[in-house]
Amino acid sequence: LAVVVALIVLNLVWLNWSRGINRRLEAAKNEATTGTGSVLLFANAQMAADLVLLTLLIRLFGGAISPLAMFYVFHVTIAALLLTPLNALLQAVWALLLYSLVVFGVCSGWMGEHMPLVDHAVEAKLVASFGFVGVVYGVVAAGLLGIWYLVSHVATTLDEREQELRQAMSALLASHQAIDELQARRARFMRTAAHQLKSPLAGIQTLAGLIADGVVTGDGLNATTAKIIRRCKEAIEQVNELLTLARLKDEGPERHRSAETELVATVRELTDNFRGAAQAQGLELRLTVENGVAPRVRVDPRDLRDCLANLIDNALKYSGDGKHVEVTVGLAHGGACVSVRDEGLGMDAATLQVMFDEFRRGNAALALQIPGSGLGLSIVREILEHAGGRITVSSTPGQGSTFQVWLPLVEPQALARAELPDAAPSVGTITAPPYPGTQALEETAYAGSRRREN
DSSP states (O other): OHHHHHHHHHHHHHHHHHHHHHHHHHHHHHTTOOOHHHHHHHHHHHHHHHHHHHHHHHHHBTGGGOGGGHHHHHHHHHHHHHSOHHHHHHHHHHHHHHHHHHHHHHHHTTTOOOBOSSOHHHHHHHHHOHHHHHHHHHHHHHHHHHHHHHHHHHHHHHHHHHHHHHHHHHHHHHHHHHHHHHHHHHHHHHHHHHHHHHHHHHHHHHHHHHHHTTSSOTHHHHHHHHHHHHHHHHHHHHHHHHHHHHHHHHHOSGGGTTOOEEHHHHHHHHHHHHHHHHHHTTOEEEEEEGGGOOOEESSOHHHHHHHHHHHHHHHHHTOOTTOEEEEEEEEETTEEEEEEEOOSOOOOHHHHHHTTSTTOOOHHHHHTTOOOOSOHHHHHHHHHHHHTOEEEEEEETTTEEEEEEEEOBSSOOOOOGGGSOOSGGGTTOEEOOOOTTOHHHHTSOOOHHHHHHO
């Protein structure tokens, strides 16, 4: 009866305590705290009290050899599932101490009489056998510690698997969001590309209609035909750049890891190809190779030509008559460096922040109606991100721009941190991810516009 009353009283205590814990947990949600300490104390106190009551039942019914002792194992199993391994071990040790007290009290006789579960004479004989009592005690002790170890190990493993599943789910959700963003970007890209292509095609249609309708005749026919040809060239240029950008996005960075390209030979070939266009514009195109270097870089040859050709073409396109464009090849900051400097329009800070986005062009270029698709620097960015290179841009409106491209060497050189570029000229800088195995580029800090790209 005393045990039953104690159970009733304790359950009322636990009920009141749990309500207080729930209130604190609700408050903890608003305060961004965990509130797990009170829950842990509540669980330990409840289990410890239940073990005391179980010990009283064992002492009253059967004593040292009571089969009710197996309920110790049940309690420890629950503790191992709900609590930390250390707390569960403390519960197992507490149960073993309580059972040891019963065994010692019954065997020594100081606990007095109890209700036997078998014939009194048989039980007295069994209790008097220290070997039998020792075996029972050993079974209970082994059960307590064994079940604690097994269940704690299983529970810990399950917790780890649950954490892995949570991480996998988070990664899956992040991937799903990235796919949604990619699809949205692709849709915007397609809409913008269609709009950009529509403009020259609409112009061609209008001019051809004027010829077909006989509106343009005589001397105006040649001028109109020249405009149609120019518009066709603009549309073809945009299509080619769209195809190049699509190819780069589809191929990925793997092709660069085994590629070896002679940088100076590639740059010399490009400058020779552009020299005629430069002379036609009244520009001087110079090539300087510092200290006779001949670096080999880990960049696909086709992509390297596309990258540098876009930079040289832009330098010529945005430079005025009588100016010069200088291309320099050297070694700097642990990698091969190609610098393209012009004396053209230059760019303001706002343009520098978005210059590597698709279909983005500077206000000055738009105002002067300089032809272009706005995809050239996007192609440069895509190539450098895949190849593990990086590009910095410094520009002053009305005075020109300097693009410096760093490319990973086939045989990387050591990079001292003191050689890193200053942070001041890095406005409008985009930094690509480090190329695997290139220590020089791994030690280079990312700039602000790369964070925008991420």
